[in-house]
Amino acid sequence: MEEQAVIRALGALAQETRLRILRYLVTMGPAGAAAGDISQEVGASASRTSFHLSTLADAGLINATRASRSIIYRVDFDAMGGMIGYLVRDCCKSDPRVTTCC
Amino acid sequence: MEEQAVIRALGALAQETRLRILRYLVTMGPAGAAAGDISQEVGASASRTSFHLSTLADAGLINATRASRSIIYRVDFDAMGGMIGYLVRDCCKSDPRVTTCC
DNA sequence: CTCCTATTTCAACTTTTGTTGAAATATAAT
DNA sequence: ATTATATTTCAACAAAAGTTGAAATAGGAG
DSSP states (O other), X not given: OOHHHHHHHHHHHSSHHHHHHHHHHHXXXXXXXXXXXXXXXXXXXXXXXXXXXXXXXXXXXXXXXXXXXXXXXEEOHHHHXXXXXXXXXXXXXXXXXXXXTO | OOHHHHHHHHHHHSSXXXXXXXXXXXXXXGGOEEHHHHHHHHTOOHHHXXXXXXXXXXXXXXXXXXXXXXXXXXXXXXXXXXXXXXXXXXXXXXXXXXXXXX
């Protein structure tokens, strides 16, 4: 992952509602969750949730697929791994104080 | 590391100049670097660099110590590890697609 | 086709973040 | 004391991000 993509991903996660959305989607695994469910889960309005979902999707951290009337969102674990790998390796030169944490 | 601290740390890194500062400080290791050197290295004005250094320090990712007229900044690798550990474990439940990256 | 549900888009607005250059502070050298 | 160096702080401004509620779009059911 290149620097600009990493910056977007970091910015996407640096927000309470979005971090909660991501955590929720992680727990939902491959099944994912519909926008409406996410909205309820994180206690945010539909439009606010939609905005944050777009931000996460633009950053490549989640994917959207339509299923009938709902739109299902899922975590892109590879993108998360890409971002974290950048931080650990490119940024922190795989310093042991960093790598031991994972 | 708790959620709010993680959000601050993510926000601190989600900016080009600050990410560059952190990368530079990682390469400098325990010796660290003076604000002026960092300013030159990243090509930012003194006040802009000072602002970004404060942001990183407030987020706990770097530390400052005075050495004569200069102020030396160093990466706090444990804080970086704390932030990354949160992403990997609390956030991604240590999913293999994430942990294999580090 | 009309109605209902799910979600997004939009415009107006508020808040937060980043930039600039000048002034202030702190330390050291002469 | 005076001067020079290193860095921060400040106020003014510019730009980006987040919130709100209403309207628009898309798909399915009657």
